[in-house]
Amino acid sequence: MKNFFRPAIYLMNQLKYPQKFILITMLLALPLSLITYLFLLETNIRINFTERQTYGIKYLQPLRELRGAIFEAYLIEQELKYNFSSEQYQNKRKDANQKASEILQMLIARDRRSRNSLQTSTKLNEIKNTWQKLEENYQIWSPETKDVFYNRAIAQTSELTAKVGETSNLVLDPYLDAYYFSDAILAKLPEIQRTLIEIKILGNSINHNQEITPEERGKLVQLSGSLKDYTEDLSRNLEVAFNQSNSPDLRLKLDRYLQELLITTKQLNKQLDLLTSPYANVQPISYINQADRTLKLSSQLEKEISQVLNEISQARIRYLTTRQQLIIIFVLLISGIVVYLWIAFYKAVMLTVERLDEAAKQMTSGFVGGNITLENKDELGQVVESFNKIATALRHSNEEITRLNKRLETENLRMSAELEIARQLQEMILPKQEELKQIADLDISGFMAPAHEVGGDYYDVLQQNGKVRIGIGDVTGHGLESGVVMIMAQTAVRTLLAVGENDPVKFLNALNQIIYRNTNRMKSPKNMTLSLLEYEAGILRLSGQHEELILVRNNGKIERIDTFDLGFPLGLEPDITPFIQQEEVTLRSGEVAVLYTDGITEAVNSQNEMYGLERFYAILQKNYHQSADEIRQAVIDDVMSFIDEQKVFDDITLVVMKQR
Structure with missing residues (x-):
């Protein structure tokens, strides 16, 4: 075994590490890229794509027979209008309807076996329902109503054909030959056949009446033009398909049927031109026969194209499968070489590492021997x-x-x-619980939990001269500096209130100057948002910029007071006087006011989803009738349940006030 890897070990020992990695990576990257791109992305997708097309082609065969059977039954129904007493036509009509019913049942059974893989069940049920109604009410319906349902069934087969083309990828084929062959059997030939059916029906009417009305002449001119357009489009498209195909046999297989169809169509158009001439004698029987022959040729061409399209799909699958096998063989061969070189590389490295490890043990034990x-x-x-x-x-x-x-x-x-x-x-x-209980008019409860050892959130509750003043703020960041700024703000707020400063503009601007000067002295970029809430006799006066004030009214309705225009962050500018405003709201008995920091609304769970305001509002509306302590606890419990085991990234502060 050792001798087997000796050549590879010798090769690896002669190369530097970059050379080793380049050699092995190149050998490894080649099969990996081929496997990933050609094998997984291209080959498998194209095989699945083409297999779905073959299933669509097979599905179209009975659908084509169903369309032909309905066409035949419809034509016989038109002939019955002029030969109603003929037992021969009555039997032909019964046979045609029976044939269409049998084909429809066979198609329904096929659709069930396929488990609706082409999403055709809805369209097929529409055809089934239309045909059942026609069968059940045939004896009582007028000819006009029967015509409506025959035409509806024909239109629904066209819709189902289009659905099959869409869901089986036939209309999405990237190759022009298969694309235009698909277009021929999905659109062009069915339209040609439907046009021929209308020509025959109109011819029967003219033949029976032995005259042609102006309306019938105009209709024939329109049908003749449509037939000419459809056949010209079909001819152009099939010519492109022949030219783009890799198989010259396709032209030999299909060109004869195409040319016969073009010739008979051209002859039919000439006869229609003569018939629609104002001076023409009314002899429609010849063009009816020509239309019937053209219809048979179009059906034959449609069948041949379907066979060719199926052969193209099968050949493409065989080609892709063969290429898939070649890729696998190639990848296995290259992978074997790569594995061999990696093992050799590992053995070469390990031989060196063993020598170095032995020397390292001697050195760390204090023994330094000779050179290695x-x-x-x-x-x-x-x-x-x-x-x-x-x-x-x-x-x-x-x-x-x-x-x-x-x-x-x-x-x-x-x-x-x-x-x-x-x-x-x-x-x-922080305000103590006994202080909060001494406030007569308000039931107040507060909570603060820092995200780190020292947080940057601030809240305080003071009662002085019949007024209750509540402050809440958030210093940028966390840690010792943020905690110092928070303590600084708390001290300044209490000092300003102690000296009797009640004007919100002077109060907040003085507080801002204190923080601004101290943070500059500390060479700290810290600043903070701060809102001050003054309560007196059911009136709340709010100033300063922070998160919004949330009010829960007695009917459970949420009212939000935005503080963006009521102040400015403290510590950014030396003078914030122009930015300070005050807003006044009424707090009635049983109503709740809530102040909070963004640590609540921006709390995230393990799916990186934020708690958000809507969830916050919902928990407040659910519990607003309870005490302030119970509301506070409900919010904190919900936030912690939402966060679960996720790390808390920001300080969480909440103040709940309820008018007694």
């Missing part, structure tokens, strides 16, 4: 030259690392203690 020599010419050979230097420096490095680790532990302990003190300071200055 390897046969490798790659970069691993250069590693040996550095081992002696590493051994000398290793002990000194370990000593330095040990010393630094002890120092780092000391620093971590000190920093943890500082952060713990800052966190305790934050908790200490």
Whole structure:
């Protein structure tokens, strides 16, 4: 086994690592790219695409027979108008209708077996329902009503044909030969046949009356023009298909039928031109026979094209399958070579690593022997030259690392203690439950949970001179600096209230100047949003820019007070006087006011979905009739349930006030 890999090991030892990776990656990338692009993307998709086409072609065969049977029954029905007492025509009509019914049942059974893979059941049921109504009411319906249902059945077969062409990919074939062959059997030939049926029906009427009316002459001119257009389009399209086909046999198979159809169509058009001439004698029997012959030729051409189209699809599947097999063989061969080289590469590396590992163990144990020599010419050979230097420096490095680790532990302990003190300071200055209970008119409950050791959210509740003042804010970021700014804001707010500053513009601008100057002195980019809410005798006065104030009225309706135009972030500008406004709202008994920070609405779960305002509103509307503590707890429980095990990324602060 070792001798088997010796040539590959020798080759790998002569190459540097970039050369090794380039060699192996190129050999690996080639089959991978071929497998991914040609095999998976192109071959499989095209095989499935073509197999679906073959199924559509097979489905069209009985559908074509059904259309022909309905055409035949419709023609006989038209002849019955002029030969109603003829037992021969009555029997022909029964036979034609029976034939159409049998073909329809066979098509329904095929559709069930296919489990509606072509999505044809709806259209097929429409044909079934139309035909059943015609059969059931044949004896009582007028000829005009029968004509309506025959034409409806014919139109529905055309719709089903179009549906099959769409769902079986026949109309999407990327090759021009197959595309135009599909167009011929799906559109052109069915239209030609329907036009010929109308010509025959009109001819029977003219033949029976032995005269042609102006309306009939105009109709024949229209039908003649349509027939000419359809056959010319068919001829052009099939000529393109012949030219684009890789098989010269197709022209030999189909051109005879096409030319016969073109010749008979041309002759029929000439006869129609003579018949529609104002001076022509009315002798429609000859063009009726010509139309019948043309109809048979179009059906024969349609059948031949279907066979050719099926042969093209089968040949394409065989070609794709063969190419698929060749790709697999090629990939297996290249993969075998790649695996062989990877194993050799691994063995070559491992032989080197074993030698280096042995030397490394000796060096780390304090023993430095003679120089290590390897046969490798790659970069691993250069590693040996550095081992002696590493051994000398290793002990000194370990000593330095040990010393630094002890120092780092000391620093971590000190920093943890500082952060713990800052966190305790934050908790200490939050309003206590007993303070909130002393407020007579309002039932207030607050909550704050920082995302880190020290948060940047702020809220406070103060009662002074019959007024209740509630502040809520959010400092940018988290950590010690944000916590310091939060404490700074809390202290400043209380100081300004203590000195009796009640004007919201002066109050917020003075607070802004304090934070602006201190953050500049700290060389910190921190700033904060802050809203102040003043309550007195059922009136709320709101100023400052922060998240919106949410009011839940007694009927459960949510009312939102936007604070964007009521202030400006604190600490960004030295003077924010022009931006400060105040808005006043009424809070009636039983109604709830809610202040919050974006840590609630922007909380995300494991699917990276945000909690959002709509869910927030819903939980408030569901619980607004409860106490402030219960509302607060319901919101926090819902947020935590939404977040579940996901990490909390932002501080969460909530203040709920309810008018008693």
